[in-house]
Amino acid sequence: MKDWKFDTIAIRGAYDALKSNSIVVPLWQSVAYPFENAQQGADAYAAEKEGLFCYGRWDNPTVDIFERRLAMLEQGEAAIATSSGMSAILLITHHLCQKGDEIVSSNRVYGGTFVLFDVGAAKMGIKVNWVTKPNDISCWEKAINNKTKFLFVESPSNPALYVADISALAKLAHSKNIPLIVDNTICTPALQKPLQMGADIVVHSVTKYLCGNATSLGGSIIAKKKVIKEIRKGAMRYLGPSMSPFNAWLLLMSMETLSLRMERHSSNAMALAKFLETHPKVESVNYPGLECHPQYKLAKKQMTGCSSLLSFIIKGTYKEAVKVIEALKLWTHATHLGTSRTLVTHPASTTHVSLGEEELKKAGIPPNLIRCSVGMENIADIIADIEQALGKI
Ligand SMILES: Cc1ncc(COP(=O)(O)O)c(C=O)c1O
Structure with missing residues (x-):
């Protein structure tokens, strides 16, 4: 044992x-x-x-x-x-x-x-x-x-x-x-x-x-x-x-299925992060698996996978961020993460709202940041949904 x-x-x-x-x-x-x-x-x-x-x-x-x-x-x-x-x-x-x-x-x-x-x-x-x-x-x-x-x-x-x-x-x-x-x-x-x-x-x-x-x-x-x-x-x-x-x-x-699920979460998130990274409506992507992440090397050293949480800043303001979230059809809009379903959240107005404007800024959470917990659905469906939603702005 x-x-x-x-x-x-x-x-x-x-x-x-x-x-x-x-x-x-x-x-x-x-x-x-x-x-x-x-x-x-x-x-x-x-x-x-x-x-x-x-x-x-x-x-x-x-x-x-x-x-x-x-x-x-x-x-x-x-x-x-x-x-x-x-x-x-x-x-x-x-x-x-x-x-x-x-x-x-x-x-x-x-x-x-x-x-x-x-x-x-x-x-x-x-x-x-x-x-x-x-x-x-x-x-x-x-x-x-x-x-x-x-x-x-x-x-x-x-x-x-x-x-x-x-x-x-x-x-x-x-x-x-x-x-x-x-x-x-x-x-x-x-x-x-x-x-x-x-x-x-x-x-x-x-x-x-x-x-x-x-x-x-x-x-x-x-x-x-x-x-x-x-x-x-x-x-x-x-x-x-x-x-x-x-x-x-x-x-x-x-x-019992934790490591299997974490593998799928990580590979789906990596694929989505790469898609978002080159999208013309996206300013930047926060995902430790991307080489552009400031602690990419450190993440590689101490983590065997990058999990499924990622966030991205869209070109626009709170208004555009909300428009994208509300246009999503497959992703579920809910304040949760780490489930089999892909979930989307607007942290500045929900999970992190109590920080207030100044602390949100210090913590790197602007109003045009969208958080996504990438689920284990087929990645083609996950990407197709955000692609159509980003098309609305
Ligand atoms: C990183 C992290 N720690 C702690 C918590 C709090 O956990 P719970 O909702 O189980 O109280 C959360 C909730 O989202 C979290 O994301």
Whole structure:
């Protein structure tokens, strides 16, 4: 089991089919688990022994298999599943910081993460220092002080596809004795393994590619056993942002095909990016697989594929961008990404609207930027649809 490769783990990891008498992981749709005696109850509550389950807010057998399988895929020690990607980021922030502490984050992050750090963390007495030139390591260094509790980076980022130098950031973080947290939602462990590059903690919105079909909201933190255990025995119990067993079960089904799907997502996105790059109505394309991307070489070094998120700036204004989006017939207009269906979003007015005009500019999200999560439909159909829509402006 130690030598199992990625796809074998994705299908069989952390589960013994013979022992459970079922080739598919069963769904334990139960919030509590009976104890044989008082000592076992106390042991389950203390969470010091493996294999004892206590109460669904912090443990469940189906969720446990999902957590252990995901940790194996990320090559991490342990994982904890959460109700959403946002609750995973909230939980790790809450775990690592006290009132008066500070955090340092790239400003190229998902809009919800931006607001969590900017508004939510402030409510907890935690200050965020934004790095607005995240590809310049000296800007990170300058933002760190003796109150800094962690560095946070999303790579590639949503929606501008900034790629961070994970090894360099890990080196910097460790020189200051603080952890580096990487949001690996866009690549998933199928395409990028931040812990292997020196990151200490990985977070995910598993709602996206890990789920892959827009059925289940969820998140995860992957870190050292000690960190996960402290969270499970601590904030998970009193905050309660738990993943439902049914979502964990659906996610286990989807994860079986993760690397196959990521391959198709990446090849479809590459073909679309190349098409858009030469289109006369398109000003520029953000996709790390294109040689014109500012971190192309870095992306090649640290990712085995570029995933399916891309964005493009059209020649025109907000008005033209909206006209293109509304003219699309196959692509679905929705604020989501990472599903089998091609989805289109206007980030400046939806997912990232709370940044405000000035921060949007700094984060590279102009009003004429369109974000696309390329699905797994036939690429000819995906291209034909955007071609006709661009023809409307
Ligand atoms: C990169 C990234 N991280 C985190 C999140 C938040 O995840 P969730 O919607 O599961 O809370 C998102 C959501 O779009 C995201 O794109």
